[in-house]
Amino acid sequence: QVQLEESGPGLVKSTQTLSLTCTVSGGSISSGNYYWTWIRQTAARRLEWLGRISPSGSPTYNPSLNNRITMSLDSSRNQFSLTLRSVTAADSAFYFCARAGGILSWFDPWGQGTLVTVSS
Amino acid sequence: DIVMTQSPDSLTVSLGERATINCEASQSVFYNSNKKNYLAWFQHKPGQPPKLLIYWASTRESGVPDRFSGSGSGTDFTLTIDNVQAEDVAFYYCQQYYNTPPTFGQGTKVQIK
Numbered sequence: 001q002v003q004l005e006e007s008g009p010g011l012v013k014s015t016q017t018l019s020l021t022c023t024v025s026g027g028s029i030s031s032g033n034y035y036w037t038w039i040r041q042t043a044a045r046r047l048e049w050l051g052r053i054s055p056s057g058s059p060t061y062n063p064s065l066n067n068r069i070t071m072s073l074d075s076s077r078n079q080f081s082l083t084l085r086s087v088t089a090a091d092s093a094f095y096f097c098a099r100a101g102g103i104l105s106w107f108d109p110w111g112q113g114t115l116v117t118v119s120s
Numbered sequence: 121d122i123v124m125t126q127s128p129d130s131l132t133v134s135l136g137e138r139a140t141i142n143c144e145a146s147q148s149v150f151y152n153s154n155k156k157n158y159l160a161w162f163q164h165k166p167g168q169p170p171k172l173l174i175y176w177a178s179t180r181e182s183g184v185p186d187r188f189s190g191s192g193s194g195t196d197f198t199l200t201i202d203n204v205q206a207e208d209v210a211f212y213y214c215q216q217y218y219n220t221p222p223t224f225g226q227g228t229k230v231q232i233k
Contacts, residue, residue, distance in 0.1 A: 106160035
């Protein structure tokens with residue numbers, strides 16, 4: 001059974017860079033047709049898809065992030081990561097990693113989520 | 121982006137009653153090529169990962185109780201919870217995966233009276 005777990009700092013200063021890692025267990029992130037995804041949930045409980053990365057490491061990002069995002073894959077550690085630059089208070093949220101069954105797919109499973117707060 | 125709008129925002133029902141949550145998409149999420157609606161439903165309890173309930177608008181995920189059902193097509197969808205149980209207290213979200221970026225409804229909070 002595939003499980004995902006997010007890790008990273010819970011506090012980031014405004015204008016700096018947010019970096020999170022998702023560790024996948026129970027399956028290889030570089031095989032199969034699964035896409036590895038980051039989603040965040042704001043204080044208003046809104047869910048926003050941030051981006052996905054293919055098993056070969058090709059990313060697709062949400063244009064709403066204005067080129068502040070980078071995702072990467074580390075097959076040797078079975079991890080994928082999120083970097084979000086120039087953060088503001090609006091980037092404070094719960095960040096989830098999740099698996100998608102393809103480019104057009106639902107998300108299952110999800111990680112537990114990690115809270116990131118941007119401080120001024 | 122496709123805007124997903126859920127109603128109501130909050131719902132209070134008695135144990136054993138039915139809960140109905142609606143989800144409207146700003147454009148159709150039905151693909152004629154495979155006759156499928158690209159719509160999923162999730163349950164989210166605070167402190168837990170969101171849980172997939174329904175995909176293809178009406179296909180129940182393995183292990184999900186059959187009191188959960190999804191219906192609808194095109195732009196209008198419904199999640200129905202029959203015989204609501206105490207463990208069903210949660211937030212419920214619809215999600216379209218018809219195109220990129222995938223988008224979610226704002227969520228519906230289900231509580232017990």
